[in-house]
Amino acid sequence: MKGLLRHIFPLSLRVRFLLATAGVVLVLSLAYGMVALVGYSVSFDKTTFRLLRGESNLFYMLARWENGAIDVDIPENLNMESPTVTLIYDEQGKLLWAQRDVPWLAKRIQPEWLKRNGFHEIEADVDSSSMLLRNNHEIQEQLDAIREQGDDSEMTHSVAINLYPATSKMPQLSIVVVDTIPVELKRSYMVWSWFVYVLAANLLLVIPLLWVAAWWSLRPIESLAKEVRELEEHHREKLNPNTTRELTRLVSNLNRLVRSERERYDKYRTTLTDLTHSLKTPLAVMQSTLRSLRGEKISVDEAEPVMLEQISRISQQIGYYLHRASMRSGGTLLSRELHPIAPLLDSLTSALNKVYQRKGVNISLDISPEITFVGEQNDFMEVMGNVLDNACKYCLEFVGSFRAPDHRQPSAHPGGRRWAGDPAEPAPGRFRPRPAG
Known part of the structure; x- marks a missing residue:
């Protein structure tokens, strides 16, 4: 039972719409139906009273007052x-x-009724109502059917009271006209029974129409839910902004959230990639130092400062990239710090000489002390470390620098050929210059 309730509740928007609208339609149908039935009943009573009043006027015209008695000559x-x-x-x-x-x-006629014009009703059982009907065989058959069913319900008869003032020929009279046909057996009374069927037919007709209306009205929400699923499955880049006015703000905010999350993910991925590249050189230096220490080419005292320097550099790089990844702003933070290039490159060449000692690479960089770098020191060390590391990896024996008219680039001489680090010209083998990021 609980599983069934969990499956049903909470109700969907379409079911909520159908239930609410069906309830409103039911209440309005009942209200309009009751107003129509009450209006019809009042109109029926007025019509019945008018007909019975006509009968009363007819009997008053046929009546004669003679010797203190009323005589009515009826055809x-x-x-x-x-x-x-x-x-x-x-x-x-x-x-x-x-x-x-x-x-x-005569006993059912109340004395107070005779004092004014009016319309009243009296209740009688089936046998009493049958006494009022003589030659109406159709009504008698209906009463017999009710009697056979054992229905003890009483029949209602309409009564019209009309007062006529005294004249020179007639005293004041009160004429009572009783309708012999019970109200329950008249066709007009069937309206109350038909109302239930009309209400049921109304609901059966309205509910399918409401279902279609709910399906059409909730299509934008259904489409939005489908787009969200596609977005979760990476089949869609963003939500369709062309939607209904009520959902425009929601779709815009969701697209902004998706774009922000994607930018943050790209930022973290870029940061991790940059961190990986920045750790390549110090890790390579540590590996080369350990290899030299194992081969007893250097002593522990000589290896210790090199290892501590590289560990410090790794710690510095990790702290820098963690700080950059935690920044809320997605924009690039520009630094205006000035750093001399020569000391930075000297530390890099010293480390790379230890790494590529076996290969016999000779690194010679002629850098003027006046040349400075504007920006983050870690960014410069990362870029130049990758460039020099790739140059040492793909050169034959020499890595150097040359002067260009407006800038300075590292160069490698693999087998007598020079590669000047031009991004438009691919490097030998698989090497591609890595742009600064």
């Missing part, structure tokens, strides 16, 4: 087919005349 056809029963009372509420002798009906 035979009207008396047989009339769907009503008429009772005439005097001013004191005494029954003067009845169209048919129905004792239970």
Whole structure:
């Protein structure tokens, strides 16, 4: 059960939309239906009262007052087919005349009803209602069906009261007209039963339409979720900015976040790559020193300062790149520090001479003491260390420098040929100049 609930909840946006809209439609349908039914009921009562009042006026026109009694001359056809029963009372509420002798009906007429015009209803059981119907076989059959079902529900009959003032020929009269056909058996009453079916049909028709509306309305969110999945699977570079107005800000912020994360990842990757390259030279020096120490070419006292210097350089490089990686700004931090090149290159050549001692490489750099470098010392050491290391690796025996008209470059002489470090010209073998970063 809990697994089923976890599968169902929390509800999706489409289900929430359907439930909320279906609830609103149901409430509105009930409200409109009740208003329509109440309006129809009021209109039906007014129409019934108008018809019964017409019957009352007809009996008043047919009535004659003679010798202190009321005599109504009713045509035979009207008396047989009339769907009503008429009772005439005097001013004191005494029954003067009845169209048919129905004792239970006379008892149900309340004395206070006879004092003013009005429309009322009386309740009667099936047998009592059957007494009011004589020649209407269709209604009798319906009452018999209700009686056979054992339904104890009572029938409702409409009653119209009309007061007529006294005249020279007639005393004041109250004419009561009772509709013999129960309200429950009239076609108009079926509207209350049809309302349930209409409401059910309304929901069955509206829910599919609501489903289509929800599918169409939530398509931008579904498309956004699909794009996010593609972004997670690296099948997409960014989210589509052409979306609905409500999602534009969200998509823009997500794209900005993705771009920021990608830039940070590239920054860390570049930093690690630079750190790897910067550690190559001191590690190579340490390896060469250990090899010389093992071959007893140098003593421990001679190797110790070299090892400590390279360890210090490694520690300095790691600290520098960690600091650079932790900087929040993605931009390049420019330093305006001045560093003389000659001392820096002397330390590099001294270290590389130890590394390539077996190869017999001769490194000769003619650098003027006046030449300076503007920027981070670690960046210069990394770039020049890589350049000189590659030059020593791919040269035959000599690495030197030459003067150019506007700048100075290291050069290597592999087998009598010179490679001047020009980026447009590939180096011998697999060597490619590594640009400064």
